[in-house]
Amino acid sequence: MRAMLPAIRNGLKLSLALPVLSLYFLLNSTCVYYNTFYYAERYFKQAEENQKKREKQAQGQQQPQSYPPTGKRYPQKGYEEGYQKGYQPQPRTSYNPDRELYEKAIKKASKVLAFHPESKYVDDALYIIGKSYYSMEEYQKADRKFKELVVNFPKSEFIPKAYFYMGMSHFHLEDYAKAQEAYGEVLKIPKKGELKDQASFMLAEIAYKEQDYPKAIKLYQQMLSQYRKSEKSAQAQLQIGECHFQLEDYQAAAAAFEMVEKHHPNAETHYLAKFRRGESLYLSGKQEPGLAVFQKLGQDERYFHHQAAVKLKIAAGEHQLGRQDRAMKTYEEVIESHPRTEESARAYYELGRIHQLELLDLTRAKEMFDKCKTEKPSSDVANEALARSAEIAKLKSYREQLADSLGEAGAETQFLLAEALLLHMGQPDSALQEYMDLVEREPESNYAPKALYAAAYIYKELRGDTAEAVDLYQRIAQEYPLSEYALVAADSLGIELAIADSLNLGALFEHAQDLLFNRGEPDSALLLLFEVEARFPQSNIAPQAAFTRAWIVDTYLFPEDSSGIYAYQEIIEKHPDTEFAQAARDRLGLTRKTSDLAAEYTLVEGGDTTTFNPEDTTTYSKLGYPVAPEPLRAGLFVYPEELIDYEYRGKVLLKIFIDTFGQVKEAEVLGSSDSDLIDQAAIDAALKTTFDFHRMDPKELNGYFLHQVKFEPPDRKGSRYEPGVGP
Template sequence: MRRLVFISAVLILSLLSCAYYNTFYNAKKQFNSAEKSAAKNAPGTAITSSQRDLYEQSIKKASKVLTFHPNSKYVDDALFLMGKAYFRMEELGKARRKFEELLANYPQSKFRWEAYYLLGTVLYYMDEVPKARDALSAVIDPARKNRWADDAHFLMGEMALDNGDYQLALQEYSKVAEDYPDSELRSEAMFVIGESYFKLKNYREALTAFQEANRYELVGQRRYEIELRIGECYRQLNEHQKALETFERLARSDRYVDHLPEIRLQISEVHFLMGDTSQAIQEYHNIVKKSPQTKEAAWAYYQLGLIHMNSFDDMVKAKEYFDKSSSESSQSEAAKLASLRGNQIKKLEEYQQKVALPDSLQDSEARFALAEVYLLDVNWPDSALVYYQSVVELTPLSKYAPRSAYAAAWIVENVLGDTARSREMYQGLIASYPFSPSAQTARERLGQPAAVDSNMQNVAERFREAEDLLLKGSDVDGALALYSQIVTDFPHSPYAPKAGCALAWTLEYLKADPDSAMAIFKQLAQEYPDSECALLAQRKIASLSTEVSQDTAAVFSADTTSVASTDTTEQAPAIEEPEKVESESPEEEDADLDKEELEFDEPGGIPTKEQ
């Protein structure tokens, strides 16, 4: 009887064991079927609905092991399977919980290293980067040899790349390449090392990495990308013949027929860099002919436009090619760049027409704008220099003159490389326009201390003194003398046109000398064409009999609250004209003088644009 009971117990236990084993077996079978099917998907594509069904069935069956057999030896297997299934289904929160449950309750599980790796991956995708690093660090601990360490290093490198930290990325990928010579990720690590060096413009190291990656038995897209990069590295290193040989070899390969237009673009550019412009042009035309309505054709047209703009100075033909690029493949990057270039040429032509007009000698704004287009848009610094200098020479008292003087010195220093001449130009700027923000920036470039604005304070005080004399009516001649001193001694200060305007008004209305007043108005219109006073002067000249005393009085009033500020950090293009702050009575105490905040936009920190 006892023997019968024992046998019965054994049979029951065996059946129970068989039951939970069969449950897990079926879960694993469903999971493996899903994995096998998903492996056939194209890289980067989502799982299909049928694959999702298989993963969900595996989860349901594995969960029965946890519910009905919580003490069985398959619990950690079930937790791991469920975590991976949730991971494949991109249900990251649920995957995270299963991996954390496994690691907390079964720290010695045979799945722990892969679980740490997958947990780190999940946390990375959930943007919890610090926690992801902690999980991956457990995998790559040198004291713990496991097969997931190279994967963990690789993922750490990917995280660094996403953060723009190429140096850290290089360290992580280098560990994969150097410490795990048998790793399946080694060739990919070498490729990414090459890409990182390429982004850092270290083309020699990039070339070495790409050549090392090319030693592996790679096929398809990755092989093409590596060989193309090798050619690009040679080109960047000015080893043009090697670059040309590399690209020509790719063009002859039957494996890369689908990439032939892109390869021919590379060949065209190398021919241009080697000085064979005619061959480059022929290559670009062949691309357009053989691959119409493609992004490569759009790029070929764009490059043809650049060649005619920069090499032949043929803006008409250049714009024609830019327009063709925009219509060839309207959504391509080349089309967007071509559209931008076309607009730049249009703007350039507009300003060229303005400065060609008979009365354009005094149009400082148009000349300055044309110089800006030449420098910043079409990358013709020599032409920009000519027009910047013309602003200073033809309209030395305009608000664009100090800015143009600075830009001209910057070009001489940074483009022409003539530091001795640029220093002289900066010194000339400081001497001619000592109160301008341009002068302050020039002092900084020369290592000189900031200017003490005692002169500006002096000018402001003289202007206020002249104004008080007129308001009190006590000494008109004294006021005239002060206004004349400001115009003569400080022609570049923001008070000069104001003082000139006040001088003309006083002569006309208080001294009954309209002829002298008219002469001063004409001089103001000529020497300060951008000032508010110039507009008044022009109206006065146009209509000699028009009563303008009320307008004039408003214009020459000094701004006593904004003239003495020393802040020159804000940079935008205008010297604001001082305006008077009204006082209740002549006896009211003067407000504290603040130097006017002079706004200026310097090109000095802006490098020449690349094509």
């Protein structure tokens, strides 16, 4: 019996120890998963707090965009998480300085889901993961986690937030239908919550994004009536103003922006509302009240960090009120006090415009435009300033050439000079003088009737002198009856020209062909063909004129849209039984718009050559564009690797646009290789090609040229092939 006592004692100890050990392991396990969740929540909260601080700072740096020149609408900007539409928000990018914190939170929360699926913190963990993905702008992943939360935990306290951020994820993915559904679920939840006002606000935002401004106004107003104390109320009122602004109802916009103050906005929202109110008053013709708004805004110490932008608006108001000296002085103050900024670049640009258009000092204007470009090369107006500077330089070049030019060449130079004065320099009086001088100097030139027509336009449209315009129309009809402008002038006068016989109609049609193929003037050819067809619809030439007109639209003017399709359909309807209607049907059945040309200029295999003869300059002249010179630096043609085994070789004919500095800015395939990959490689090579603009005719710069890119398989797979050169 005594021998059994130790065993009994040990058994008793073990039986007492087992419950204690079980309790210990249970508590330790609970502690482990709670610690895991604790750190997940800690990382998440820290990242969220950091992000809120950054967004608040970003709003403080926000600056409305200046309104564009008359005739242009404000750019469409979207509201996204604390940024008001109509302004320039901080760019959203994939970079997030707190990404590491969010990733740690996701990792810890995922462990709770994986190892403790029965834990009471599972819905918390799902929300943390979903919101972390959302804050990292990984919206599809965020959406999946929020859906998992609402499906598996329909009674969770996180349901309103899950639906709201599900909606926000779809909003950023531009799936507005699903976003509306999610916001609708938030509004259906019976209990009151802070997110209902935001969901209501976002429904209005969707209407704004879809540019349904009347609907957006209604939804913003509905949100304001239901959630008067919402933190979003000031922003909603601001957006009502933006909607009226986009509808170009500037008086209503000004009134709406004024009402923002009643909703107790923060400092920056208050500033934005005042700024936009001032702009709206300017655009509604109330310069004095608008100027007063900006002057008061400029004196508010809270907004001294926006002083440059406000001063630009003050200068604009002074200028619109005819106070040129004050405006120029204010622009100079912006340049001096805020150098190397977007605002100082804008000030240089506006000074350039004043010197160009009002003071007519082109030398000083060019100086201002050049300084604008160097002041801040990345500014919004830098490229436009560069273009204006180039136009002034081109104008100077025309004047120098005109002194040494005679005959048709001189007439062309003078016409280009007048055109530049009218369209780019804003000097219609000077342009008129050049047009009329051209007619007196070169009355037999092809540019004479064109100059008279342009002069008539100035008299009629810009000066309102209809009598003088009629005199010029009569002169065109009498002195240049076979020009393309005679028919237009006759229509303006309401008279019939005595050219209805087939011989004269044929001459007109031949003249249109000459304009297109030999002189490279598709617009003039189109005008003449339209008049022939409209005035003589029953003639035999009318269907041919209609088809040629449609072909010009399809091939030269609007190859990327459906204008050509409509023109061909019109031929089929108006001239159904003619050969040209059948030709129109054939054109509508083509899969490639360049098929006719590609039939002559095709890709071939092996050692064959193309049927297109690059030395045949008459072929090029028919296309209406000059041949590009030898490149200064030819772009590298990279042969598509997947086509190497086919040994395709040949040439691609391109229409390229060469700017003032010899850079290729556009490239379009005219003669296809019949391979999209090779065509694209040719375009890429052309866009990297540069030309020596010093050796090119200044009149041809900023214009279109023909350019060949040759191709053949490289010596070894994956190697790069020497680029093609101009024909």
